[in-house]
Amino acid sequence: STESLTTLAAELATADDLELLQGAADLQRYSKDAYDYSPILQPQLESCRADLVVRPLTVAGVERLAAACGRHGVPLTLRGSGTGNYGQSVPLEGGVVMLSGALREVEHLDPSTGVVMVQPGCLMRDLDQHLRAHGRQLRLLPSTWRSASIGGFLAGGSGGIGSIRWGFLRDPGHLLGAELITVEREPRRLQLDATEAEALNHAYGTNGILTRLQLATAPAVNWHQISIDVETWGAAVALLQRCTRSAVELHLATLLERSVLQCLPAWSGPESDRHRLLLLVAPDGVSTLARLAAASGAVLHDLGPEDLGGGQGLRDLSWNHTTLHKRSEDAGWTYLQMLLPEPELPAMEQLKQRWGDALLWHLEGVRQQGAARLAALPLVRWSSTEQLDALMRDCREVGAVLFNPHVITVEDGGLGVVDGDQVAAKHRYDPEGLLNPGKLRGWLESISSPGCPGSPHLSRG
Ligand code: FAD
Incomplete structure (x- = not known):
């Protein structure tokens, strides 16, 4: 209630290891993260506001804040830098947002x-x-x-x-x-x-x-940057897999469909009408990649050792930075995340046939439960919720495992399954359910129906 919040703010204002931010601009700024990548989350979250923002300067300050929220029954949402894409640090029920930036040792x-x-x-x-x-x-x-x-x-x-x-x-x-x-x-x-x-x-x-x-x-490895341009999508995927399954040490293996290259910043490399592989490789692996590229008739660019200072390296074109660059050019694009089924190529071709240029492929080589696999973060032209749902259905139909970036709960962004240990931990460490309310679906289910995974009746204590 407004009364508990006023008392809480007055109480916290007396502590010299807590900084309080109450101005409208701060309340707005610290109630948002990068959820605007999702046109579905955007309207759901844009009106959420913290009532108070607190930056503890010490761990004792965190304890003081936790005690005050516990006493007054005020929701508490934690925030690092607020770059999450699913509204992870957005306070759905208002209350306090805690900034962790001063605890940085x-x-x-x-x-x-x-x-x-x-x-x-x-x-x-x-x-x-x-x-x-x-x-x-x-x-x-x-x-x-x-x-x-x-x-x-x-x-x-x-x-x-x-x-x-x-x-x-x-x-x-x-x-x-x-x-x-x-x-x-x-x-x-x-x-x-x-x-x-x-x-x-x-x-x-x-x-x-x-x-x-x-x-x-x-x-530490002084990673070397390699980009390889490949004529056909099939050859590019095959080369990506040959690289990730060879005996070279890689830190990054990204593959971008040719039309994605057009949205990348000028510093990203030479223009090309081919598909492009971006690799970070240990120095002793460079010659092997050159050999693999030559064997598939591809054009390799050796960009030399990585400069970690500049923010203009291959890693700045990878993962959701690809989406960032596409959205800077045209905010009408969003994305999906999935693990592709094996074999990957037929599944991708089937989806491409159905969705054409509304779906642009961006792949990342990953290790999934010990095995070399391909994850995809395709760029998706936004048209409507129904279209996005239809696309997700199609992806599942070809056997992809989706990690939906357009939902707010831990479970729905993962495999959809409640993790009983996470819920049991919440019962132990946050018994009143004040931390980041609305984000752990299993908790909500466990308090409305005590037989659910993680509920105190079933948990290990
Ligand atoms: P925040 O967004 O501030 O918080 C994330 C979650 O952590 C929130 O739920 C918050 O409550 C919780 N939290 C914060 N501090 C604490 C604490 N002290 N105790 C308990 N919980 C806490 N993510 C990836 O995983 N891989 C990527 O490659 C990637 N690329 C991205 C690219 C772009 C362009 C964007 C916009 C996002 C990307 N993300 C990616 C998402 C995000 O940037 C990362 O997950 C990042 O690590 C989140 O860190 P943060 O400090 O911003 O956390």
Whole structure:
């Protein structure tokens, strides 16, 4: 209620480790993320507003904030850099938005294992830079890695640059532990091991406030940039697969259909009427890629070692940055995300036949449960909800597994299945359901019907 919010704001204003932002511009700015990539989410979310924005300067400040929200029953939505595409950090029920940006310390890097302990608000660019100074690097990065926070990636992202080698964030082995703060009248600060922390991985900040992450890293590599232009789509897909299944170390393997190239910025490379592969490869793999390209009659451009400073590298054309570039040219485009069925080519050809130029292919080589697979983030010309639904139906019909970017719950953006451990964690760490309300469908089902997965009656406690 307005009364609890006024009391809460007055109480928090007395703490010197909490910054309060209450101006209309701040409330609007921090209530939005990159959901405008979805013409379906846009109208659903644009009127959502925080009543108060709070930036804790210390972990004790986070505890103070969690206690105040717990006492007054005020919703609390966590925010890193607000670059999520599904409204993950949008406060559906108003209340407080917490900014994690001041909690950005890299606390410890174990030189023998490369395991890093970091606060959630640390920008991934800063974390990667810190790691590189010690001979390590992040395993997985979204293409927004320059602006995204590590906590936001862990809680709201899934994979990206590096997924060709390291799979996805929820695969066991990336998140090795976490510290969290519960939301209740007297919040607890808990140290979770890898098994316990798993329930907070990709949970949109619905079941605990992360204040420290323990993550595995990889040895640093000075990645080399290669682009390869290929005449036909079939040959391009075959070459992509030959590259991803060869014994070279890759960090990125993107394939763009020829008409996608036209929307890329001028710095992206020479104009071409061919399909283009974009690869980040370890220096000792360059000659092998050249050999594979020559064998398929393709034109290879060696762009030299990556410059991580400039924001104009091949990684800045990959993953959802491809969508970004297309939308900067024409905002009437949106996208889908899917794992393609095997064999990929007939499925893609079938969809292309039905949807023509309203569907432009963008593929990413990934490791899915240990196997080399192709993910697709096709660009889709927006016309209506019915058309998008029909396209998704067609994709499922040819055997693709969709990860729908036009929905707001954790489950519906994934495989549609409730993760009982995520819901059980919410019952333990956020018993009043104040964290990011409306985003964990399993929680809503568990409180309306106690026999559901994760409900306290069924959970492991
Ligand atoms: P936010 O959007 O601020 O938050 C994400 C989620 O994390 C929210 O639910 C929030 O509540 C939760 N959260 C934040 N802090 C905490 C905390 N301390 N404790 C618990 N929960 C918390 N994503 C990918 O996975 N791969 C990509 O390649 C990729 N490319 C993108 C490209 C573009 C152009 C855009 C616009 C987005 C892309 N994304 C991608 C989505 C997004 O940028 C990333 O997932 C990014 O890592 C999110 O980080 P963030 O700091 O912006 O998080």
